[in-house]
Amino acid sequence: MVRANIYDRLSQRREAAEAAARQQAEEARRAADCAMESAPPPSVLPLNAEQNALHIAGLNLQMPESFAFRDIDTTLEFAGCHVQFSVRRRNAPEGLELRDAVELFTRKLRERHTDMTVVRQAEAILAGHSAISLDYQFSAGQERRHGRAVCTIIVSADGNGRQWLNMSTVIDPDKSQLANWLIEFDAMLAGMTA
Known part of the structure; x- marks a missing residue:
């Protein structure tokens, strides 16, 4: 009987471990999909552009009632x-669809970061409204950056207008301490209240 050399055995072990990890990830994805299908729909939160607080x-x-924010960068x-x-937050004209608005948003990102690459685009929920989550990467000087933006269009609380709402974060993906930040970011957005 011929025994495989140590490198072949190590390679076989690594391939088996990778296959097991892929299978485990697929099972977790299926379980999450089932949980999402059986979960009640999230409550739709109204957007009142003139009610703001930090x-x-x-x-x-508490901001004065006539004060409406446009940009918050922190x-x-x-x-x-x-x-x-x-x-x-911006006014969204009638007829502007979410996918078209996200395409415009992506185009503006590319104007600021010419090397920007979209990593993932997926349907999401923001404050109970249909949204699109966009993951992207770009360079800031010599350093890599990873961004996530969650975008939606919401009818204002008074029903008189549509608002584009975009919440985003940018991190240095090479910092191991930030490995859980995108999970925390998603949880933070999921926990929004009116």
């Missing part, structure tokens, strides 16, 4: 690392 470090700053600290977080 809740930071336990302090609540730096968060997560696991000792800096993370960019942005929120954008």
Whole structure:
């Protein structure tokens, strides 16, 4: 009987471990799909463009009622690392579909970051509204960056207009401390309340 050399045996073990990991990931995806199908639909949260507040470090700053935000850009600290977080709100003209709006958003990203690559685009839910989640990568100088944007179009609370809402984050994917940030980001968006 001829015994395979050590490199062949190590390669076989690695391939078996990879196959088991793929099977486990596929089973987890199927279980998540089943759970999503049986879960009740999320409640739809209204958007009131003139009701704004910032809740930071336990302090609540209520904005005057006539004040409506357009852009919020902030730096968060997560696991000792800096993370960019942005929120954008714009009027969305009648007839503008979500997919077309995301295409325009992607085009504007490419204007800012010419080497930007879309990694994944998927249907999502934001505040109970149909949304699109977009993962992308680009370079900032010599460093890589990974961004995730969740975009939706919401009819305002008074029913008089449509609003484009985009919440996004950008991280340095090479920092191991940020390995769970995108999971936390998604959980943060899922926990939005009105």
